[in-house]
Amino acid sequence: MGDLKGRKALVTGGAQSIGAAIAVALAAAGADVVIGDIQDDVGRATAKELAARGGRTGFVHLDVTKDKDWEAAIPEIIRQIGGLDIVVNNAGIEVTALVADIDAESMLRMFNINCVGTALGMKHAFRAMRPGGPAGNGGSVVNIASVAATIAFPAIAAYSGSKSAVDRMTRVAAVEAGKLGYGVRVNCVYPGLIANSMGVALANDIVALGLAPDVPTAVGGVVEQTPLGRLAEQPEVADAVVFLCSDAARFITGIGLPVDGGMGT
């Protein structure tokens, strides 16, 4: 995969699952990686495991919805690993509900993390990485959207809306960063369904909502809609992120890259 030797990266929501896989892949490509998460113990343990692979790693407590956390995190990340060239806005949650049952409070909580969190991540990445910023060398931002931004799947209208917002914000941010000479590329990926805790919760919810008789049928429905005939795996998402951060993607900005086995085609 791409050579990220000497690059300095932050992965939000990197304590577990996809975020942890992205942190591992960035480190394997040679980057120094800080994990930012609200789960301090889990995040620290994941950072420690990364450190065993060599390279500098670290952890910052970061609630992505809080501007103040970002303001404190950026100088701390630069102190821990000596710069910032890559920000992966991965932290996100999924709340499922039929449209007829959407609960405003749950939806706002999800939009706060998925949309406001990603927007603040881009804001602070730009301020740190653009010329004159405390890191100042430009770089790459990758936002983790979802195949849900590209298809119409039942029970996730609000989640799909939040990820469509991530997709659109990515493109606007890419235009601003390009035109304003920040030297920062901004892209997003659309992962397909993964059999981790979030993916399994969705399958269970689909059954609970009466949209499938059991979990194997719910999962089978997704697989059937996927030309490559299986669910996605975390390292596949991580590899796409490494590519987008690498010089191999140096003329790529403002895109959404599907990592979904063709489900959104």
Ligand SMILES: NC(=O)c1ccc[n+]([C@@H]2O[C@H](COP(=O)([O-])OP(=O)(O)OC[C@H]3O[C@@H](n4cnc5c(N)ncnc54)[C@H](O)[C@@H]3O)[C@@H](O)[C@H]2O)c1
């Ligand atoms: N699991 C899937 O099938 C799937 C598919 C497509 C996209 N995604 C997206 O991938 C991303 C990661 O999902 P995952 O499956 O690894 O989920 P996960 O729930 O396993 O991990 C999410 C991580 O984000 C952290 N987090 C939650 N709120 C936070 C906040 N306010 N500030 C900082 N960190 C916070 C959690 O502590 C956790 O470590 C999400 O954006 C999700 O929407 C997941």
